[in-house]
Amino acid sequence: MEDEILRLKSEAHVALADLGKDDLEPFRVKYLGRKGLFTSMMRQLGQASAEDRPRLGKLANDIKQELAQAFAAKQDALGGGQQGVSAVPSLDLTLTGRSEPCGRPHPVTQVMEEVCGIFEGLGFTVAEGPDVETDFYNFEALNIPPHHPARDMHDTFYVSDSLLLRTHTSPMQIRTMTEQEPPLRMIAPGKVYRCDSDITHTPMFHQVEGFLVDRKVSFADLKGVLSVFIAKMFDADTAIRFRPSFFPFTEPSAEVDIGCVICAGKGCRVCKQTGWLEILGAGMIDPAVFAKIGYDPDQYSGFAFGLGIERIAMLKYGITDIRLYYENDLRFLSQF
Amino acid sequence: MKFTLNWLKQYIDCAELTPAQLADRLTMAGLEVDAVEPLCHDIDEIVVARVESVSRHPNADRLTICQVTAGEGDSRQVVCGAPNVRAGLVTAIALPGVTMPGGFKIKPAKLRGEKSDGMLCSAKELGIGDDQGGILELPEDLPIGQSLVEALSLKDIMIEVDLTPNRADCASVLGTAREVGGFIGKKVTPPVTGELPKLSGTDLPFAVEVLDNVHCPRYAARLIKDVKIGTSPWWLKRLLLAVGLRPINNVVDVTNLVMLEYGQPLHAFDFNKLAGGKIVVRKAKAGEKIVTLDDVERELDLETLVICDADKPAAVAGVMGGSASQVDDRTVDILLESAYFEPVGIRRAARRLNMGTDSSYRFERGVDPEGIPFALERAVRLITETAGGTVVAGGVDLCATLPQPVELSLRVQRTSELLGMEFTADGICALLNGIDVPARKQDEATVIVQVPTFRVDLEREVDLVEEVARLHGYNEIPTTLPIVPMSFPEDDQARSLRKRLTTLLTGMGCYEAINYSFVNPRHFDMLGLSEDDPHRQVVPLLNPLSEDQSVMRSHLLPGLLENLRRNINHQQTDVRLFEIGKVFHHRDLDTQPQEVMELAVVMSGRRHPGAPRLHDGEALVDIYDGKGMVAAILADLRLSEVVTIEADSSSPAYAVGQSSLRVVSNGKMVGRIVRLEPKVLKKFGVKQETYFVSLDLVALVGLTAAPKVFASLPKFPSVQWDIALLVADQVGAGEMLAAITEHGDSLIEKAEIFDVYRGKNIEAGQKSVAIAVTYRAEDRTLDDETVNGVHKKIIKMMQTRFDARLRDA
Numbered sequence A: 001m002e003d004e005i006l007r008l009k010s011e012a013h014v015a016l017a018d019l020g021k022d023d024l025e026p027f028r029v030k031y032l033g034r035k036g037l038f039t040s041m042m043r044q045l046g047q048a049s050a051e052d053r054p055r056l057g058k059l060a061n062d063i064k065q066e067l068a069q070a071f072a073a074k075q076d077a078l079g080g081g082q083q084g085v086s087a088v089p090s091l092d093l094t095l096t097g098r099s100e101p102c103g104r105p106h107p108v109t110q111v112m113e114e115v116c117g118i119f120e121g122l123g124f125t126v127a128e129g130p131d132v133e134t135d136f137y138n139f140e141a142l143n144i145p146p147h148h149p150a151r152d153m154h155d156t157f158y159v160s161d162s163l164l165l166r167t168h169t170s171p172m173q174i175r176t177m178t179e180q181e182p183p184l185r186m187i188a189p190g191k192v193y194r195c196d197s198d199i200t201h202t203p204m205f206h207q208v209e210g211f212l213v214d215r216k217v218s219f220a221d222l223k224g225v226l227s228v229f230i231a232k233m234f235d236a237d238t239a240i241r242f243r244p245s246f247f248p249f250t251e252p253s254a255e256v257d258i259g260c261v262i263c264a265g266k267g268c269r270v271c272k273q274t275g276w277l278e279i280l281g282a283g284m285i286d287p288a289v290f291a292k293i294g295y296d297p298d299q300y301s302g303f304a305f306g307l308g309i310e311r312i313a314m315l316k317y318g319i320t321d322i323r324l325y326y327e328n329d330l331r332f333l334s335q336f
Numbered sequence B: 001m002k003f004t005l006n007w008l009k010q011y012i013d014c015a016e017l018t019p020a021q022l023a024d025r026l027t028m029a030g031l032e033v034d035a036v037e038p039l040c041h042d043i044d045e046i047v048v049a050r051v052e053s054v055s056r057h058p059n060a061d062r063l064t065i066c067q068v069t070a071g072e073g074d075s076r077q078v079v080c081g082a083p084n085v086r087a088g089l090v091t092a093i094a095l096p097g098v099t100m101p102g103g104f105k106i107k108p109a110k111l112r113g114e115k116s117d118g119m120l121c122s123a124k125e126l127g128i129g130d131d132q133g134g135i136l137e138l139p140e141d142l143p144i145g146q147s148l149v150e151a152l153s154l155k156d157i158m159i160e161v162d163l164t165p166n167r168a169d170c171a172s173v174l175g176t177a178r179e180v181g182g183f184i185g186k187k188v189t190p191p192v193t194g195e196l197p198k199l200s201g202t203d204l205p206f207a208v209e210v211l212d213n214v215h216c217p218r219y220a221a222r223l224i225k226d227v228k229i230g231t232s233p234w235w236l237k238r239l240l241l242a243v244g245l246r247p248i249n250n251v252v253d254v255t256n257l258v259m260l261e262y263g264q265p266l267h268a269f270d271f272n273k274l275a276g277g278k279i280v281v282r283k284a285k286a287g288e289k290i291v292t293l294d295d296v297e298r299e300l301d302l303e304t305l306v307i308c309d310a311d312k313p314a315a316v317a318g319v320m321g322g323s324a325s326q327v328d329d330r331t332v333d334i335l336l337e338s339a340y341f342e343p344v345g346i347r348r349a350a351r352r353l354n355m356g357t358d359s360s361y362r363f364e365r366g367v368d369p370e371g372i373p374f375a376l377e378r379a380v381r382l383i384t385e386t387a388g389g390t391v392v393a394g395g396v397d398l399c400a401t402l403p404q405p406v407e408l409s410l411r412v413q414r415t416s417e418l419l420g421m422e423f424t425a426d427g428i429c430a431l432l433n434g435i436d437v438p439a440r441k442q443d444e445a446t447v448i449v450q451v452p453t454f455r456v457d458l459e460r461e462v463d464l465v466e467e468v469a470r471l472h473g474y475n476e477i478p479t480t481l482p483i484v485p486m487s488f489p490e491d492d493q494a495r496s497l498r499k500r501l502t503t504l505l506t507g508m509g510c511y512e513a514i515n516y517s518f519v520n521p522r523h524f525d526m527l528g529l530s531e532d533d534p535h536r537q538v539v540p541l542l543n544p545l546s547e548d549q550s551v552m553r554s555h556l557l558p559g560l561l562e563n564l565r566r567n568i569n570h571q572q573t574d575v576r577l578f579e580i581g582k583v584f585h586h587r588d589l590d591t592q593p594q595e596v597m598e599l600a601v602v603m604s605g606r607r608h609p610g611a612p613r614l615h616d617g618e619a620l621v622d623i624y625d626g627k628g629m630v631a632a633i634l635a636d637l638r639l640s641e642v643v644t645i646e647a648d649s650s651s652p653a654y655a656v657g658q659s660s661l662r663v664v665s666n667g668k669m670v671g672r673i674v675r676l677e678p679k680v681l682k683k684f685g686v687k688q689e690t691y692f693v694s695l696d697l698v699a700l701v702g703l704t705a706a707p708k709v710f711a712s713l714p715k716f717p718s719v720q721w722d723i724a725l726l727v728a729d730q731v732g733a734g735e736m737l738a739a740i741t742e743h744g745d746s747l748i749e750k751a752e753i754f755d756v757y758r759g760k761n762i763e764a765g766q767k768s769v770a771i772a773v774t775y776r777a778e779d780r781t782l783d784d785e786t787v788n789g790v791h792k793k794i795i796k797m798m799q800t801r802f803d804a805r806l807r808d809a
């Protein structure tokens, strides 16, 4: 049987070599068709011994494939495709592909997830809290008593005397610390509100606040963690500087700047010619905050930091108008 | 806080720093510099000139012809329109050829027929002030022809520092100079040093009585008689203008200057307007009012500290003076106040009266209680210098319990641990002494710090740790990573669900929207919600920015509809937007509202927005897109078993009744799929068919997903038999399908509707439903006979339950 297969092979190849344009279809029917010689040959394989059958089957099949390819090449060479009823219309491969395009998450969500992802990678837990907060969690427990000038830094929306829209996600520090014992590593992403609206401020924006508390946590550790974050979020060789600032719930407090991503530190309008962009606030958790919770500040220390998502997205993507975030215009959303 | 570089240099020699370096050092010391700007721009060519004589313009009432000298041997005719032009006036001139700030080039011209050879300039035109009284009036002794910039020392640089609330001590040029001294290793030279005059005396022509020495622990005052009120000398005006203050008169200007210099707000009363020649410091009485310097009548309440004369309030203490005792052109004798007011009280008063002033800013952060007599002495000297007058010997300086200087001890080891680097006692002392905070080493482990009264922010050990870090330089502290035990955070299921939904929905072609959490309450009427609809129980804001953002949202739909309108208006009519966000449900006034995370989707326009029209055509979205979307989500979340989608008989007003579905779990509604009512859409400015899907994510998180359990793959082939049935139009094809899968035989593997047809060849009121049923047995290949048996049972059930007839093939 093997001989027969090989004989058929050479016969077909000889015939193929002499083929003219009009002989194409008869050849196809004779050798490759459904009732052609190769097909009937395959059917006869049933008669072969069980041990030979797989090998012979493969051989016959390979030869048929090879012949089909040679035939297709011949067809192309002769410039005639399949004709008549069985002919396939020629494909216009320049036409657009068929797809159902995906949408995208909002750029704020994208950046928020990126930020959270970096900290989750460092072992931080994500926690979320209420948008409508009590004055206690938003201010008092964070060392901002009612008549502290630091309240000027927060233009607060009030719901009642004791309820307000959180001005930062820092209340989650307190909520977490009152419920759990150190060591703690946590980030709190979420919406925050300030009654302020102009070209650079929207009354609602997104923040990620994070903190770490344990024994012997130092300012150097704060610098380390934030440096890792910035290197991941921006670029491994982004310039960073820490400078003194003030937040009532941290001391020492710092503002963290990165080398301007727009002018590469040379000075431009965005960085007010300083070459630096402020991107987050941070500091060592103030002992007064620990005292409110009942942690011994001589036993524990920790740091906290907060950053605005919209601002980071603006810097990363070069967005120039903060109001675009909340118009939800598809021409904007589809860019990210 | 603004100051100029030359002003700063009066107290500290910092010539070794360029303005840019100075700004950088200040910023890195925690005094963030917001702006560094030359005081004046493009006026280098302006020179000092004198008007020699004036005459009326023959052709214009408001113009004057002036003969002007602009230098040695110069004489020219200039036409001027300023009301204050007069012979002898020394002013500034832009000569022909000079370009003014703003680009206007001066040329010889004829004004109403009269030759004009240059332009006399006002402060405003030169960009050095906003004085609109006419052209600049300069001291008569200025050299004519000299550059104005040189003559007025205008070559200066304004520096603005954005002060953090803790650094009250730097709300003064002297305080800032002290910080500069810290980083260049020099000490400041204050304008007043040495022995001060004793402020006591029994036979003073005035009296001061402090009735509330808790809120006013120190009050000092002196009397200056026979002053001559007038405009301030140019140097004084220039400093005030440079930092954005309006010069008023020589006495008021001096008090403002000293406030900026020392950080100590002062107030000058017209002594002769104080009834009884007396000052009484007390809380306001019920019903008392005062007209403040800004000409507003203000009602005072019992908590507000006021400075009174014998009868009535003359100033709101620490905030603003009263107009009745204001220093004006006719003032002869002035009583000068320098006091310490308790910060919280001042802040309360300023907030309540809604008048934050330069004065209240400083008092509420805490002024230096020991700086009071120095600031007073400085002001007395400057007033007599600029306004003349005689200082009445002695004065008043009433001291009660002032904030006392604090002694703090700082642990060296604690400092090193908190900052993450080794410090020594000597090193710490050197840093603190550099900014006039006296520190001495007690032993190697402890530093004793004598906190000066001007540093009101240094109250605790940690405050000193921050000073050490700041003075050492944050960037000189090493960068390390904390060593923390490993931990395994709990999964936050709500967050995981949101992330999964975002992935699914974006995969379905939806873009994510984020809207403000506050909305316009009018939305509820626009949605047609009934008066007692629970969504109307909103949480209002007490101080919204606008009606549009005045209540916390209780529904996500309005925001998305506004987004939809916006997109359609910008010619994007194929829209799929979703939002995952909180809605807020009111509980009671002092309880935090219930915050519920919801998902909402709006779909409008083409079924596959963005897909090539070539392949997908113009088919519009319909209710099945919504239903399919929810079904796909439920399947993905493995909740299909516990959540069902059913027709909604009580659909909300914003839904088209017969196109409304609800998503139900355990008999509770957890979502909706609706076609929005065109009338409602119109109210939101949307004119095209739109569908809305919502899901309550809190409810979904609470459900148990079907476990993933392996079922072995079938070993035997299945067979598929089709059935075409005629049923009445109102029969739900889905119910027929459900009947087959739920009540049929165990051999039925699945059933699928593949066609629903009405019309030709089907009688009216009927439809044809074609269902493909797949049969399979686990243990054998099915023979036709067995399948036929089950198939017949199905047809029978269809006939009895749905009154169906087999359609002829």
Ligand SMILES: [Zn+2]
Pocket (backbone or CB within 6 Å): A260, A261, A262, A263, A264, A265, A266, A267, A268, A269, A270, A271, A272, A273, A275, A276
């Ligand atoms: Zn830049």
